[in-house]
Amino acid sequence: MDARKRMLIQVARHLCYALSLLAAYVLQTTPGFLSFGGIKPVLLVPLALCIGVFEGAFTGALYGAAAGLMWDIASGRTGGFFAIQLMILCFVCAVSVTLYLRGTILNVSLLTGGVMLLMCSADFLFGYLLHGYSGLGRLYLTRILPVVVFSAAVTFAPWLLTRRIAEKFVPGD
Template structure:
């Protein structure tokens, strides 16, 4: 059984590591030309917030997802709050699905992350390219949205491993067996 001070310090260190990962993922996602294949780039913030929500629970995961979405909105120069709302809902859903239905394995997480990336990118494509009637919207879906979702898989695996390591290192011992 740990003291209250030690538990509080452990929680601050854990969330400090998550915030550090948030900053690193933001830099990786917004760096021009890094890991770019044509016009497609992998997503880094989405798998991070999904991994944190799978490891920490639905409430903490939803809040962290909203923070990641606000960071993504801010760095992309978009309408503030749209991705925050999407990521908050996705993180809550992924946390519930992982707790109730799926084992938290790297392969399951990569499948969830790629599916969520396809969902977020498809919604973005639908509202910002297809509905306004831009020419070449279908080509953009085929050559940007689909490859970007697939390119998210390797980073998802790495982020899942990192978040699992952080979560287990700073686990609270409450004395319950």
């Protein structure tokens, strides 16, 4: 296979990843989509982690930063708050899968749960806890933790999509 065809396959793969991130952003910000009791999953985080697992640490960090910026825009937080966290965590998760874990759906779901717990807890700390609002324990247990669990539970869809894209666009010999 010549270099031009290999490059076109790589461009097509990354275009599919970018379009899937955009689709996840649109679905995440669609009112009422996958909403159960006012709880919605964060679809960008599992997708970015899955891309990192299938593509490697550097690519995962780049897509993690892009997904984090999209989450910053969707949540109305300071630009870069989620982007920096997700970039670092996608890199760490991709390296841990490369060195220590297998990229199974269960492992990626557990990693998603851990990443979501860290990121949502940091958001809770800086957004609510430091301001001294009342009733924060109830808010954390009834709003934050269900989002973490729900996001980890829907990881199967981004994992299947990312695996399909990674297998479809493999440069042949």
